[in-house]
Amino acid sequence: MDRVADVQPNVLDQNCESRQALERIADKWTCLIVYALLDGPRRHGELKRMIEGISQKMLTQTLRSMETDGLVKRTVIDVIPPHVEYGLTALGRTLSDPLVAICRWAMDHLPEVRAARDANARAGRSPERSFSIDATRSTSP
Numbered sequence: 001m002d003r004v005a006d007v008q009p010n011v012l013d014q015n016c017e018s019r020q021a022l023e024r025i026a027d028k029w030t031c032l033i034v035y036a037l038l039d040g041p042r043r044h045g046e047l048k049r050m051i052e053g054i055s056q057k058m059l060t061q062t063l064r065s066m067e068t069d070g071l072v073k074r075t076v077i078d079v080i081p082p083h084v085e086y087g088l089t090a091l092g093r094t095l096s097d098p099l100v101a102i103c104r105w106a107m108d109h110l111p112e113v114r115a116a117r118d119a120n121a122r123a124g125r126s127p128e129r130s131f132s133i134d135a136t137r138s139t140s141p
Contacts, residue, residue, distance in 0.1 A: 024069050025095060029054055029062040034071070034088065034095050035103060041075065041087030066092070 009018035024030060029051075036042060036050045048059055063086055066072040071092035075085045088095075120126065 021069075024065065025071075027062070029058055030066060030071070031099060031102075033059075033062055033066065033086075034092060034099055037072070037086065037088045037092070038096055038100070041085040043083055043085055047086065071095070 010016045011019045011022050013019060025034075032051045032054070033047065036047055042050070044059065044063070047063075048054065048056065051059070054062075063072060063074070067074050067086075070089055072086050073089050075087065077083050077085060
């Protein structure tokens with residue numbers, strides 16, 4: 001009996017590679033970069049302008065990690081001056097449906113999340129850290 005074949009991925013196990021993959025795709029910046037690339041390849045500067053709050057360093061680090069994980073392809077365009085574009089790979093595009101669903105859920109349930117936060121704040125149960133949600137911005141792909 002082959003015991004290796006019996007091993008199942010377990011995202012709850014901190015040592016499981018599936019958990020490492022989940023940590024990559026669940027990262028805030030990775031999600032936002034994937035979302036920004038859903039409509040096609042973009043240059044570094046475009047991504048920086050689109051994704052408010054991301055630093056140059058964090059954008060570069062996240063793009064490199066995503067490239068290493070096979071989610072993003074970096075393409076050097078041979079023009080003068082040369083420039084680089086980042087686009088989703090076939091693997092990266094598989095995140096489209098689940099990510100769009102999560103973003104849609106966040107937008108659809110924002111009033112309920114705000115109401116729960118307000119109720120907890122009135123009851124003196126404040127979260128360890130607070131988040132600012134701007135419902136006026138559209139994030140549709």
